[in-house]
Amino acid sequence: MSESRQHQQKTGRTPLSPRQRLLIAVAAPVLRLLARALLGTCRLASVRGVHHLDALIESQRSALLCCWHQRLPYCVGWLLSARSRGLVPGFLVSPSRDGELIAAVVGGLGASVIRGSANRTGARAFRDMYATLKAGVSPIIAADGPHGPASHAKPGTPMLAQMTKAPMLPVSFAADRYWQLKSWDRMIIPKPFARVWMVIGEPLVCERGDTPDAVATTLGERLDAITAEADAHCAGR
Secondary structure (H helix, E strand, O other): OOHHHHHHHHHOOOOOOHHHHHHHHHHHHHHHHHHHHHHHHOEEEEEEOHHHHHHHHHOOOOOEEEEOHHHHHHHHHHHHHHHHHOOOEEEEEOOOHHHHHHHHHHHHOOOEEEEOOOOOOHHHHHHHHHHHHHOOOEEEEEOOOOOOOOOOOOOHHHHHHHHHOOOEEEEEEEEOOEEEOOOOOOOEEEOOOOEEEEEEOOOEOOOOOOOHHHHHHHHHHHHHHHHHHHHHHHHOO
C-alpha cells in the first residue's frame, strides 16, 4: 500500500501535491484578508436573542451552533467574532483537497477545525465532534447538511446532541444587500457595507428517549422561525 493511501486511510484526508500545498499557502491568506474586509464593512443593526448565547457561555457549556446552509457565511463570521464573549467556535471541514483550503481559511480566522464529512468519514467526524464538544468547543453546523435538501434539518445533529447532552442553538441572519449564489442552497453573502440583522433562538435539547427525527423537525421549525424573524426585521428597517 502506498504511503499516500496509508495517510488517507489513517486520517481520512486526501494527501496534497507540493503544487497544491503552495497554492493553499498563497490563497488562504488572501481569502482570509477578503473575508475580514467584507465582514469588517458590514454594519450589524441588531442581535436578537444574544442572551441565549451568553447564558451558555456563562454556564461553560458547549453547544451545537446550528444554522441553515443558506445563511452560513455571516453566521460563521459573527460566531467567530463572539470569541470576545468567551465562545470557542469550531467548524467541520471536508477531508478532501478542496477542504484543505477551507480549513486553512477558517482555522486562520480563529475556528477550531474538525476534519470529516458525512459522505466520506462520517464515523470519524462523529467521534471527533464528540471529543471536540467535550473539550469545550462549540461546532458551527449547517443543519441541512453539506448537500441538502435545503432547509430540511437532518437527524445527525440531534443524535450528536443526545449523545453529548449539548444543546442546539439556532442562529440566522438577514442582510439588506447581498449576493445570492445559484447553488442548491441559494447561499446568501452580504455585500460590503450591508446592514445585517442577527437572530439567536432558544436552545433546543435532545433528551434521552427523544427521537432524533422528531427533534430535527423541531430544530428546522425554529431555524425557519428565526430566519423569518431576521428577514422581517430587515424588511421593516
